[in-house]
Amino acid sequence: MATQSLIYRVAVPLPLWQLFDYQALPDTPPLVPGCRVQVRFGARRLMGLVAEVTTHSAVPEARLQPILGAPDGPQPMLSVELLDLLRWCAAYYKHPPGEVLCHALPPALRRADQHLPEPPFQYRLSPSGQERLAQGPGRAPAQYRLLEALGEGALSPAALRQQATASAAQLRTVEQQGWLRREALGAGKPVGLAGPSLTAEQQAALTAMNASGPGFACHLLDGITGSGKTEVYLRLVEQVLQRGQQVLILVPEIGLTPQLLRRFQQRFGLEPVVSHSAMASRARLTAWAAALRGEAQLFIGTRSALFLPLQNPGLLIVDEAHDASFKQQDGFRYGAADVAVKRAQALQVPVVLGTATPTLEMLHNADQKRYAHHRLRQRATGAPEPAWRVVDLRQQRLEAGLSPPALTAIADTLARDEQVLVFLNRRGYAPVLLCHECGWHGECHHCDANMTWHRQSGRLQCHHCGAQAQAPRFCPVCRADALSSAGEGTEQLEQFLQQRFPDTPLHRVDRDRVRRKGELEAVVDAVRTGDPCMLVGTQMLAKGHHFPKVTLVVVVSLDQALYSADYRALERLGQLLVQVAGRAGRERRPGTVLMQTHHPEHAALQCLLKEGFEAFARGLLEERQLAQLPPYAYQAVLRAEGQQRADLQRFLDEALACWPGPAGSGFGPFPAMMERRGGLLRWQLLLQSEQRAALQAWLDRWLTQVQALASSRKVRWDLDLDPQEF
Ligand code: ADP
Ligand code: ZN
Ligand code: ZN
Numbered sequence: 001m002a003t004q005s006l007i008y009r010v011a012v013p014l015p016l017w018q019l020f021d022y023q024a025l026p027d028t029p030p031l032v033p034g035c036r037v038q039v040r041f042g043a044r045r046l047m048g049l050v051a052e053v054t055t056h057s058a059v060p061e062a063r064l065q066p067i068l069g070a071p072d073g074p075q076p077m078l079s080v081e082l083l084d085l086l087r088w089c090a091a092y093y094k095h096p097p098g099e100v101l102c103h104a105l106p107p108a109l110r111r112a113d114q115h116l117p118e119p120p121f122q123y124r125l126s127p128s129g130q131e132r133l134a135q136g137p138g139r140a141p142a143q144y145r146l147l148e149a150l151g152e153g154a155l156s157p158a159a160l161r162q163q164a165t166a167s168a169a170q171l172r173t174v175e176q177q178g179w180l181r182r183e184a185l186g187a188g189k190p191v192g193l194a195g196p197s198l199t200a201e202q203q204a205a206l207t208a209m210n211a212s213g214p215g216f217a218c219h220l221l222d223g224i225t226g227s228g229k230t231e232v233y234l235r236l237v238e239q240v241l242q243r244g245q246q247v248l249i250l251v252p253e254i255g256l257t258p259q260l261l262r263r264f265q266q267r268f269g270l271e272p273v274v275s276h277s278a279m280a281s282r283a284r285l286t287a288w289a290a291a292l293r294g295e296a297q298l299f300i301g302t303r304s305a306l307f308l309p310l311q312n313p314g315l316l317i318v319d320e321a322h323d324a325s326f327k328q329q330d331g332f333r334y335g336a337a338d339v340a341v342k343r344a345q346a347l348q349v350p351v352v353l354g355t356a357t358p359t360l361e362m363l364h365n366a367d368q369k370r371y372a373h374h375r376l377r378q379r380a381t382g383a384p385e386p387a388w389r390v391v392d393l394r395q396q397r398l399e400a401g402l403s404p405p406a407l408t409a410i411a412d413t414l415a416r417d418e419q420v421l422v423f424l425n426r427r428g429y430a431p432v433l434l435c436h437e438c439g440w441h442g443e444c445h446h447c448d449a450n451m452t453w454h455r456q457s458g459r460l461q462c463h464h465c466g467a468q469a470q471a472p473r474f475c476p477v478c479r480a481d482a483l484s485s486a487g488e489g490t491e492q493l494e495q496f497l498q499q500r501f502p503d504t505p506l507h508r509v510d511r512d513r514v515r516r517k518g519e520l521e522a523v524v525d526a527v528r529t530g531d532p533c534m535l536v537g538t539q540m541l542a543k544g545h546h547f548p549k550v551t552l553v554v555v556v557s558l559d560q561a562l563y564s565a566d567y568r569a570l571e572r573l574g575q576l577l578v579q580v581a582g583r584a585g586r587e588r589r590p591g592t593v594l595m596q597t598h599h600p601e602h603a604a605l606q607c608l609l610k611e612g613f614e615a616f617a618r619g620l621l622e623e624r625q626l627a628q629l630p631p632y633a634y635q636a637v638l639r640a641e642g643q644q645r646a647d648l649q650r651f652l653d654e655a656l657a658c659w660p661g662p663a664g665s666g667f668g669p670f671p672a673m674m675e676r677r678g679g680l681l682r683w684q685l686l687l688q689s690e691q692r693a694a695l696q697a698w699l700d701r702w703l704t705q706v707q708a709l710a711s712s713r714k715v716r717w718d719l720d721l722d723p724q725e726f
Helices: 080-093 097-104 125-132 141-149 157-164 168-176 200-211 231-240 258-268 283-292 302-307 336-347 361-366 404-415 492-500 519-528 560-561 570-580 603-611 613-627 644-657 690-707 710-714
Strands: 007-011 020-023 036-041 044-054 120-127 182-183 217-223 246-250 271-277 298-301 313-319 352-354 373-375 385-394 419-423 432-435 452-454 459-461 468-470 484-485 506-509 535-538 548-554 592-597 633-640 667-677 680-689 718-719
Touching: 007 036, 007 097, 007 373, 020 036, 080 097, 080 336, 080 718, 120 125, 120 157, 125 141, 141 157, 157 168, 200 217, 200 231, 200 373, 217 231, 217 336, 217 361, 217 690, 231 246, 231 258, 231 313, 231 352, 246 302, 246 336, 258 298, 271 283, 283 298, 298 302, 302 336, 313 336, 313 361, 336 352, 361 613, 385 404, 404 419, 404 548, 404 592, 432 452, 484 570, 492 506, 506 519, 548 570, 560 570, 570 592, 570 603, 570 613, 603 613, 603 710, 633 644, 633 667, 633 690, 644 667, 644 680, 644 710, 680 690, 690 710, 690 718
Parallel strands: 217 352, 217 373, 246 298, 246 313, 271 298, 313 352, 385 592, 419 535, 419 548, 506 535, 548 592
Antiparallel strands: 007 020, 007 044, 036 044, 120 182, 432 484, 452 459, 459 468, 633 680, 633 718, 667 680
């Protein structure tokens, strides 16, 4: 009997819905699911992933091509657990499985000539190093500093040199003495330095979480800023590390700060392995290697780190779980917080969603007992919560958008040698440049949007597509010398405040000013000295950072969101306000948040300020229930992009005509909130149901029909499940 040859069902990184069968190479070790393979696909060579191994194929054997090679041999790059999760994602988000599987790999592994490197390492003191440390500095202070820095645990080479202010040569000398040991980064028993004794609320949350045992449970840790959520994470992480299991902590794009890393490093004496999409491709690859190898235990990363191939995970944590950056906004549009819950469920381990401002979906899940709800309502340090002050902007004379009461409050705060934070979520000098003679204003040629005037660089810039132009000196239409700006951005605030308070240093924090790594850290360090200063910035300032000496926060304007057509706008406004307010008065001195608005009587706003975020969110939940909107319905959006409106409308009309759901479950076509962006028109259909399963079933049935439409080939389209933007 001839031995049956193996057939590999391969996922290729192309927008195709099926897997493709290839034959094993003769006389090679058998591959398993998760192995990388090179295959010929038409005229191309592609790097794919083995998704299944079988002995039968619907393709006649004579037409089956062999794989071209397997760069890692039989070693899989994805675990079976991850493969299952990713295939679930492909099915749920209706995204081609090949793209989903290949998306999970770090970019370097999508190329055949790249291999898994050695995982990153850390130094620890060897026994002889311990002895040498005990002998004191002697005549080699730099060497001693290196040993001393390792006295409380392990450090990566970079962190060690930084902490000991030592050169590479000095480090080499110490290593050659045999005083150091190399081991996988993030590995080893945590030293478990004692933290503060927990507050009653923290203890109650921790006890309740532990009582639910080691299996799957989703914990919503709903705690105001400064209530000590991170301290609760640290306790949980410590337990898991002690058991020798791995922990994955997801943070928002801008939440991954050295401060946070230092906090974990200091507590456990081991450095977390970091993985995020802005990291150099090599570094991401080593983080991947560390997870696969299974020695490193502590991982922190942004959205994409969710798919790290952990070998023995015991706990997942999503910090600031409400953050919009957890949802991928193009291609494979997954929601990382939701998929983290799914992954924890598959792994049968607990997951913690921590936030001061839970999304309405999270609150609803807690109400439905799908999540356990733990509330922290007191600041852990005992500092009082900031007091809100609303300033009615109507009939006030504004300077750079600031009202007289705001300016007085800033002056008073600075006079007390305290710090001020001024928040405005708009960079540049002004959101529009216009002509007083003829009414011309600078619009983007590619978007339905005005160009923002960046006065310092003398340019007009579109914040939606990135288009740029020289800012004109005279009106390009009537040639009048009558150009002026309307509205304000952070650049204008900076200029104005610096002139008004010339003796106080001012730090502007936005994407124009703070670009390179370390620039934000430099500002944070300067502010943390506690010297009086002004901070002006966008939401870059609103998250993750602790500014203990800031006692006044001024919110210049958030009114746009109060009457937005997007039903999530109010929820987001509340989240942003609470996050910004949370920067103030985190130490002994009480903070004030001064909020300027043209609508001081707005009911939801009043509720937020008087009763707090949960009451505010519950009000919004009632409205959503009445309107049958998420979380009381499940939604998907079919998005189409193209040059011609008629093409988009025809495609969407035809798609809607074959929508299998009942009346009232499919709507459209309607244009995106910004119809034209980056030169493309964008239209969409909204599909929804009160039942997740029903929506899924309709979508599955529908998609094959939509793909078959001739009109679908004239446009670019994709499906967005649980959409966050319209
Ligand atoms: P959150 O993550 O909820 O914003 P943190 O965990 O960062 O809060 O805690 C806020 C501040 O309170 C930090 O400076 C932290 O060191 C301190 N802190 C946390 N828990 C305690 C506690 N139990 N006792 C005293 N201080 C605490
Ligand atoms: Zn003009
Ligand atoms: Zn544009």
